[in-house]
Amino acid sequence: MFRFFRRPPAPALSPVLAATEALAPVSAVKVLIAQDVCHHCGGCVAVCPPDVIFLDAMHLTIDQDGCTACERCVKMCPVHALEMAAPKESRHARSV
Amino acid sequence: MREAYEVIVVGAGPAGSVAARRAAEAGLDTLLIEKRQEIGAPVRCAEAVGALATQEFIDEDPRWINARIDYYSVSNRQGDRVVVPPTEPTWVVDRKVFDYELAHVANQAGATVVTSAAATGLLREDGRASGVTIKRFGKTRDVKAKLIIAADGTESQIARWAGLKTVPPMADYYSGAQYLLGNMAGRMEPNRCEYHVGMTMAPGGYLWVFPKSADTANVGIVITSDKTAGGTARDYLDRFVAEHYPGSSILNVVVGGIPATGALKKMVTDGLMTVGDAAHQADPLTAGGINLGMYGADMALQVGIEALRRGDVSAAALQPYEKMWAERFGKMHAALYQIRKMMTQMNPDTLDGLIRTASTLDLQSMTPGAVLMTLLKEYPVMLLQARTLVTTGLILK
Structure with missing residues (x-):
């Protein structure tokens, strides 16, 4: 749950701003796709509850706005082509 | 169009x-x-397909039949092996x-x-x-x-x-990976499909070795998607291949997900x-x-x-289609589902032991009931899953 609120609070200008800052998502991107690792098997599409992953014949996309960050696709992926977004730790950030 | x-x-x-x-x-x-x-x-x-069922839909053709299977085997992680003939002729296509x-x-x-x-x-x-x-x-x-x-x-x-x-629930969705391996001659039987089971090798699922030719085989794995903390399906497959088939070549990579809900x-x-x-x-x-x-x-x-x-x-x-399906496959698939659940929940040592005991039996000359009784005597803990066994025993006769 708190995974997406990781950004360290900025020096407080005002309590309201500080709170807003702390609660803001790190990034709108919740799941990263490594296109060069993906084998286009569609398993992630099948397990995605909000149905926001799309597999064109050979290209995977995620509608990040609808993503609930449930991690099911990441866990299912047989080749680790998907990863939860945590930019500093990402191995695949370049291929977003 | x-x-x-x-x-x-x-x-x-x-x-x-x-x-x-x-x-x-x-x-x-x-x-x-x-x-x-x-x-x-x-x-x-x-x-791998059952040949009789396939032939209801398409005539046999050597262009797409790679191997004809006479035996199946199921092995545990210690290498004990139970060999059984398939219920129908099997082709690897x-x-x-x-x-x-x-x-x-x-x-x-x-x-x-x-x-x-x-x-x-x-x-x-x-x-x-x-x-x-x-x-x-x-x-x-x-x-x-x-x-x-x-x-x-x-x-x-x-x-x-x-x-x-x-x-599907994650526990009922398989995550799979497979390599077409070369340099396999002498390391498999060209007429036998092998299964390898064990929670440490393939959590929630199993590994397979299906011959494609005298020298190549589909070597793959499925694990359930809720059990990927120890690595992805491909990670588990890599470990299995490194241990069993060092020096083999990966000629093709296949990955995918399969619903196991029925x-x-x-x-x-x-x-x-x-x-x-x-x-x-x-x-x-x-x-x-x-x-x-x-x-x-x-x-x-x-x-x-x-x-x-x-x-x-x-x-x-x-809707009659749904009914038709349920009448033909409903009960059998419910039983197979229960068997998978049972194997998933079984203590790994019990599963290994069952295969070890079964590997010592002359399965061809015994009735399934006799096999079941022998195994139950050795592993009374299985009585806890008696309901499943009875259901499946009835259906698989």
Whole structure:
């Protein structure tokens, strides 16, 4: 749950701003796709509850706005082509 | 492609091609679309089929039969091995050729086949599915149909756009990976399919070695998607290959997900039927789904053709298909599902021990009941799962 609120609070200008800052998502991107690792098997599409992953014949996309960050696709992926977004730790950030 | 057809089948795997062929054979104006540029590729399958069932749908052809299997074996992590003959002759097939041939037969029966054509949306009229949006070479167009068959595989979006509940629990969804390995001569039997089970090797699933030729084999794994903390399916496969087949070459990589829930309860909606993996018509234990998908397509079209003749493709008119499926496979798949659950929950040592004990028995000369009693005597803990055993014992006789 708190995974997406990781950004360290900025020096407080005002309590309201500080709170807003702390609660803001790190990034709108919740799941990263490594296109060069993906084998286009569609398993992630099948397990995605909000149905926001799309597999064109050979290209995977995620509608990040609808993503609930449930991690099911990441866990299912047989080749680790998907990863939860945590930019500093990402191995695949370049291929977003 | 024209603007309207009587039947549109989305997906040219075995289920989709059989559906299109049945529709065309009934004289219906049929369109079969496949999003990929090539039918059958890339393969997402271990490629073993029961020969008798397959022959109900296509004539035997050496062009797509790679190996003929006389024995199955099940091994534990210590290498104890139980060898059993298959319940029916088994072939290891070349899906690229097999799928292509099935689509070709559909085409010969009169269906229009179009590749590189992706369904990107579902059209509706008065709440009924009435066509699909098809994207091909960058151009998008709407094509109408009286009946839509969703054969778009495990990732079926057509079924979900139509409002069917297809998202499986993670414990009932297999995550799989497979290598076509070379340098396998002498390390496998060319007429034997091997299974390897054990929670440390394949949590929630199993590994397989299916011969493709004298020197090559499909070596793969499925694990359940809730058990990937120790690594992905490919990580587990890499460990198995490094241990058992050092020096082998990886000639091909296949990955995929397979529903192991048993078929969807609700496989139809107004104007639309699902078949194959899209309807979760895979074996809930082994995840095999080629023949099952073709049976599903056959049943769906029996009902669908009749519904079209009467001019009523409402969900109620299409539901006999669900009933037909449940009558033929419902009980057996419920039992296979329970066996998988039992194996998943079993203490790893018990599972290893069962296989060790069974490997010492002369299975060919014993009745299944006698085998069961011997195993129960050795592992009374299995009595805890007696209900499952009784259910499956009754069904598998």
